[in-house]
Amino acid sequence: MAVTLKADKREDLTKSTTKQIRANGDVPSVVYGKGKDSRTITVNSLDLLKTVRDEGRHAIISLAIEDEQPTNVMLHDYQMDPIKGELWHADFYIVNMAEEMDVNVPLHLEGEAKGVKEGGVLQQPVFELQVRAKPANIPEAISVEVSQLNIGDSIAIADLPKEAGYEFLDNEETTIATVVPPDSAEPDEAPDENAEPEMIGTTDNEGK
Incomplete structure (x- = not known):
């Protein structure tokens, strides 16, 4: 049985609005699927984290977008803020329950x-x-x-x-x-302590 997650439509995609969405504790998200147009929405960060924690990473989510019939989705991907450790963005994929x-x-x-x-x-x-x-x-x-x-x-x-x-x-x-x-x-060969370190990320144009 799918667990319900409420979502709101997101039509204003400006950076200032997106910043405010995150400040309010919501996550800018995208919903898409095979043969479906992608849509921008927001979901509550705590509600999404609780859903994944309680139901699992591959849970079927009944996404209830305001004024619309619920849609069965799965959490396809998400990004975290590396500094704050907060949800930054989420992708939901519309699933066909009869299709593998x-x-x-x-x-x-x-x-x-x-x-x-x-x-x-x-x-x-x-x-x-x-x-x-x-x-x-x-x-x-x-x-x-x-x-x-x-x-x-x-x-x-x-x-x-x-x-x-x-x-x-x-x-x-x-x-x-x-x-x-x-x-x-055990490793086959111990590293040569006298070997010079390999330089990484240098180019012939460095310093020019």
């Missing part, structure tokens, strides 16, 4: 591997998996139990249980967790 879509879902490893207790090192090569599902079936995260892994064991996407609601799109042979011997986790 491709999204990246966080991958979480659970448990302490047997091999780690014996001195091995648990490695996680990937932290997101791409899945295809209808909006209502998109998982908030993929959890994988690793407690039975011994040193030298690994788990690939092909080892994950098949779910009725979604399918994995990444290569099935992709390793998502492995326990390696402690020596294998």
